[in-house]
Amino acid sequence: MNKILVQNKKSWDKVAHHFNGIDALPSYGPFTQTEEELQLFGDLNNKKVLDIGYGSGHSLRYMADKGASELWGVDISESQKAAAEETLKGLHPRLYCSPMEIDCNLPNYYFDYVYSIYAIGWTTDLASTFNLIYSYLKSGGVFIFSWDHPLYPYLQSENGVITLDGSYQEEGFTTFNRFKGENVSMSIPKRKMATYLNELIRAGFSIHSVIESDVPNYYENHEEVISDRYYSLYKARRFPTTMIIKAVKD
Numbered sequence: 001m002n003k004i005l006v007q008n009k010k011s012w013d014k015v016a017h018h019f020n021g022i023d024a025l026p027s028y029g030p031f032t033q034t035e036e037e038l039q040l041f042g043d044l045n046n047k048k049v050l051d052i053g054y055g056s057g058h059s060l061r062y063m064a065d066k067g068a069s070e071l072w073g074v075d076i077s078e079s080q081k082a083a084a085e086e087t088l089k090g091l092h093p094r095l096y097c098s099p100m101e102i103d104c105n106l107p108n109y110y111f112d113y114v115y116s117i118y119a120i121g122w123t124t125d126l127a128s129t130f131n132l133i134y135s136y137l138k139s140g141g142v143f144i145f146s147w148d149h150p151l152y153p154y155l156q157s158e159n160g161v162i163t164l165d166g167s168y169q170e171e172g173f174t175t176f177n178r179f180k181g182e183n184v185s186m187s188i189p190k191r192k193m194a195t196y197l198n199e200l201i202r203a204g205f206s207i208h209s210v211i212e213s214d215v216p217n218y219y220e221n222h223e224e225v226i227s228d229r230y231y232s233l234y235k236a237r238r239f240p241t242t243m244i245i246k247a248v249k250d
């Protein structure tokens with residue numbers, strides 16, 4: 001494992017409890033349409049699914065509820081593995097504790113669906129992650145992931161006026177020494193929208209849909225209140241919090 005992965009793994013083990021049941025299907029992300037609204041997955045009955053960055057296991061439980069026959073997952077954190085085992089008790093999941101960018105001997109040409117909810121952007125090597133995911137899928141298999149809209153981290157809001165802070169042109173890692181209120185170091189990569197799309201194409205995928213999120217129907221009649229919070233209904237009505245991409249292995 002490279003230095004960033006060693007550091008992030010240690011930190012995820014400490015902050016995992018903040019993410020129990022957060023960012024899990026049917027939700028694709030904060031103030032974002034759900035799977036019930038978007039219908040990106042087809043029939044999941046008897047399908048073999050692999051979750052990249054399964055976290056507390058709630059998305060895999062959603063897959064089980066929809067009839068998936070095999071539940072597999074990869075996540076870097078031991079604490080998340082323990083949480084997911086609890087969430088998925090009795091469902092016989094196959095959970096691996098490993099970085100998504102490293103081959104951990106998952107079967108090739110095996111899965112109907114590989115998906116990832118708010119985890120893919122943590123990878124330190126996008127090209128090898130997408131190459132591996134491509135290799136795990138059957139021919140005709142589908143890869144769906146959601147992540148922060150690549151411009152979102154650059155938005156600043158003051159009294160409801162949204163401006164751009166920093167350079168979207170510069171890709172690379174930012175290291176934070178506090179995360180979720182804990183004293184841990186986390187390095188998060190920033191990448192442009194084109195980088196995600198081009199790496200998918202290079203890995204061999206056909207892009208089926210690209211969604212820049214809008215607020216879910218649930219919020220339709222919610223009152224408009226100015227808010228400068230990182231995620232808020234006010235901001236989400238003006239700018240997508242999340243990108244969601246569906247790609248296919250032909």
Ligand SMILES: C[S@@+](CC[C@H](N)C(=O)[O-])C[C@H]1O[C@@H](n2cnc3c(N)ncnc32)[C@H](O)[C@@H]1O
Binds near residue numbers: 099116
């Ligand atoms: C926001 S959580 C995802 C929540 C999850 N999708 C769910 O359904 O509950 C992000 C997850 O990515 C995992 N992660 C971070 N870097 C990783 C990496 N390089 N390889 C695999 N998993 C990683 C973290 O341990 C964490 O569980």
